[in-house]
Amino acid sequence: MASYDVIIIGSGPGGYVCAIRCAQLGLKTACVEGRETLGGTCLNVGCIPSKALLHASHQLHEAEHNFAKMGLKVAPKVDWKQMLTYKDDVIGQNTKGVEFLFKKNKIDWLKGWGSIPEAGKVKVGDEVHEAKHIIIASGSEAASIPGAEVTIDEKVVVTSTGALELGKIPKRMVVVGGGVIGLELGSVYARLGTEVSVIEFMDGITPGQDMEVARQFQKILTKQGLKFILGAAVQKVAATKTKATVTYKMRKDDSEESLEADVVLVSTGRKPFTEGLGLDALGVQMTDRGQIATDGSYRTSVAGIYAIGDVIDGPMLAHKAEDEGMAVAEMIAGQHPHVNYDVIPGVIYTHPEVGSVGKTEEQLKAEGVEYKVGKFSFMGNGRAKANFAAEGFVKLLADAKTDRILGAHVIGPMAGDLIHEVCVAMEFGAAAEDLARTCHAHPTYSEAMREAALACGDGAIHA
The missing domain is CATH 3.50.50.60 (FAD/NAD(P)-binding domain)
Incomplete structure (x- = not known):
């Protein structure tokens, strides 16, 4: 022993x-x-x-x-x-x-x-x-689909595990769940030529995400070819060896509809x-x-x-x-560490990426916190325009009285890396002005973050 x-x-x-x-x-x-x-x-x-x-x-x-x-x-x-x-x-x-x-x-x-x-x-x-x-x-x-009849075989009806090793690129794929995993893998197959339909129970994708970012994200993914069926509850996934049929009910009127696909990706959480x-x-x-x-x-x-x-x-x-x-x-080992759960970033690795940390506008409103918003579009960022990556924006949320940064939400190029500048700032209790007065190299995507911080004050320079 x-x-x-x-x-x-x-x-x-x-x-x-x-x-x-x-x-x-x-x-x-x-x-x-x-x-x-x-x-x-x-x-x-x-x-x-x-x-x-x-x-x-x-x-x-x-x-x-x-x-x-x-x-x-x-x-x-x-x-x-x-x-x-x-x-x-x-x-x-x-x-x-x-x-x-x-x-x-x-x-x-x-x-x-x-x-x-x-x-x-x-x-x-x-x-x-x-x-x-x-x-x-x-x-x-x-996790499986709550209340639905479904059998996962990791060949026709798959989780993320099966979706990473399909024998061939499917012509049609239904993604059940409009969260991070489903959208990432759905975007992979859409780029490879698959017709991808996303069925989501809620009325918008990426539940819990800043709503303005989520709406813009859905518009961009729709332009990339993904189709969205929102407010739909999946009832059953019936599969053969080569095909599957997804039956779902629309929440608004209880009407029942169905979709056929070569592969159904179940991505309803873990x-x-x-x-x-x-x-x-x-x-x-x-x-x-x-x-x-x-x-x-x-x-x-x-x-x-x-x-x-x-x-x-x-x-x-x-x-x-x-x-x-x-x-x-x-x-x-006898030490006294601390994990700051208020500063844990989330990233969606599609293109463009989505990065977020801290509070959303919806959360601040619900909590009755007075806040200000600084926004900057990547259309005003020289590096983004040069790289065909000008879709999206940076949104910085700061306390209306103290200017302390409360959250940030980015949809755009390298959002998953850019968000960490705000994570460090929030960890040390920085104000939007602190970020705005920090010199950023030019031309970089990170300048968009500084511009959003400037927008919390007198205004962005390149807006």
Whole structure:
């Protein structure tokens, strides 16, 4: 029986980052992982492979629509098999990178699926290991369509996992769910020539997003060829070996309609993955939403057992899990870390990208907060116009009295990178004027952020 200071169950972004931080702090550490490779959903069948396909399909779009304008004469042709090989190579590089980091930091990889037979012990296969501290970082899995008849086979009716390895590019695809995952993968296949229809229960896409950004986002995606059916509740997905029919009801009048497709992508969110851990027998308290209940220090109701990432409350984001992984490691080591949940950015990696942090206008109105808005369109940004990337805008929200930045929402080029300037500003309690008075290099996309900050005061320069 091996003995450790810490055993982490799950090697996704939360788990492997936590393991590395524990090892850095001098704790004898092991990480349990049942997959053949480390990295969890994110590196194997989530964030990383989807970004590879988004990148590849965007290059195709550029070749088809913008290369000729720049004097580049090409006739692109899609080799789907090679594109999947490229995607798999990217996965391999990243998962092998985590394995290297485990070896570098002397972290033991306990290969297999883990369970917790009792506090202080983790069972992997037939072996039981002891640990002073056990951290559950087992992540999440795709959720099905609430109240609908659907069987997922990962060939015709797929989750994001199956959508990343289809045997061929479908002619028609129905995406159930207008959230981040569905729109990212839907945009990939739309660029590859698939007729993509998105069915969303709510009356707008990306629920929870700033509404002005969401409306602009939908307009841009519609121009790119995606079709949207909003306010529709999917009732049934009936599939054969090669086709599927999606039956749905329109909420406004209860009328029933249907769509046929070669592939149906079910992207209606994710749910915590805790199966097989033995939490019920241990008496680990759960929430009404099936998450593991934790206190402010990530402790569960059972002494010595912690939980982080997608299995606990909060946004199911890799970087949120990473921050929690570092925090719980430092707590165990006797330090006093802090995760600022008010400054966790969200990004949608379509083209253009969408980046957001902090409050939306809708939230500020509901809370009765007096605020001001600074907006700037990428049409006024020289770099964006030169790169055929002038769609979208930056919106900065600041307190009307103190000028302190309360939130930011960006739809446009490199939004996922630009948003972090505001994250740093918010972390240090900066005002819009602080951002406006900071020199930004020219020509860069980031100038649009400064212009939006200027718009919170006397006005943008290039508007």
